[in-house]
Each structure stands twice: as structure tokens, then as C-alpha cells.
Amino acid sequence: MALEHGAPAGHHWSMTTTPTALLSRTWFAADMPADVCARMAAIADVVDIPSGGIVVQEGLACRSLGVVLSGRIALRLTVPGLGDRTLVTVDEGDVFGWSALLPGSAATSTGVALVPTQVLEFEREALAAALAADCELAAAVYQRVLIAVARRLQATRLQLLDLYRAGDEPW
Secondary structure, three states, X not given: OOOOOOOOOOOOOOOOOOHHHHHHOOOOOOOOOHHHHHHXXXXXXXXXXXXXXXXXXXXXXXXXXXXXXXXOEEEEEEEOOXXXXXXXXXXXXXXXXXXXXXXXXXXXXXXXXXXXXXXXXXXXXXXXXXHHHOHHHHHHHHHHHHHHHHHHHHHHHHHXXXXXXXXXXXX
16 A cells, blocks of 8 residues: 655655655645645644554554555454454554544554554644534545445455465365
């Protein structure tokens, strides 16, 4: 899930680049109307996450939605008896922390930066207020998050098919 256009993989965006420009370079906002993108970017913070940094913690309140600008985040689940297992990795342009869109919802996985990672972060309360006040923004954000969820679900489904593939069908 790469950026549609913009900097090469691993590039950290210049702090002189505006959040609007950063957001518009991601697949998440590539076709978003410019004024809607600007309204969303107005509540964003550019955050640098060190390698090993936790961006969301399974079972805890999800405090923000994030869009990866550069780097990579592993989304991990704690599996009883097996420890932490990576479900999927989130790359440039993709989102994490969508539980922040659901009132009182806890994160369903732990997100760990695999390399130094830069993200646009949308704090839960500010995002909720912006979405409640701006129907056009809400429609754009929810549509894109749903696309991300569907992509993630499909990737997980394929991973599970590989995991449970048997040599001989039992039926």
C-alpha cells in the first residue's frame, strides 16, 4: 500500500511541507477534494515514531487515527500460548488506529514501528468533532477508512488461507 505519488520509500518529509500537502500525497487522500483534504489536515499532527515505538496498544483506548507517511508499522495480536503475532504490516499511505472513529472503542491490535516511521496523526476528540460538524469530511473519511478495512480484511483472509491450507481436503 504505497503512496500514489510523492517521495520514495523511507523518505522523511520535510517539516516545511504542510500537513495538507503530506496528506494529499497518500492514497488515502489522493482523490479527496482539496478543500476537504485541507480541513482534515488542519487537525493533523506530523509525528516521528522511533523503531520499536508503539502507535496503538491492543485492548487500550485508541487515542488517534494515523496515516503512515514513511516507514512501516506491524499490527500484532497477542495469541494465548503463542505470544505476539504480526497480522499485517502497514506501509506508506495506509491508516492505522481506525478504532479511534468508534466511541469508547479499544484497539484490536498493537501497532509497532518496524523502522523509524513518520505519520500524520488525528487525535480522537478533534477528529470526532470535525466529523460531527462536517458531513462532507465525514463522508470522505469514512469511505476511505472502509476501503482500508476492506483491504486489510482481504489481506488477512489470504494470510489465513495460506495458514490453513491442507494437502488433502478432509471432505
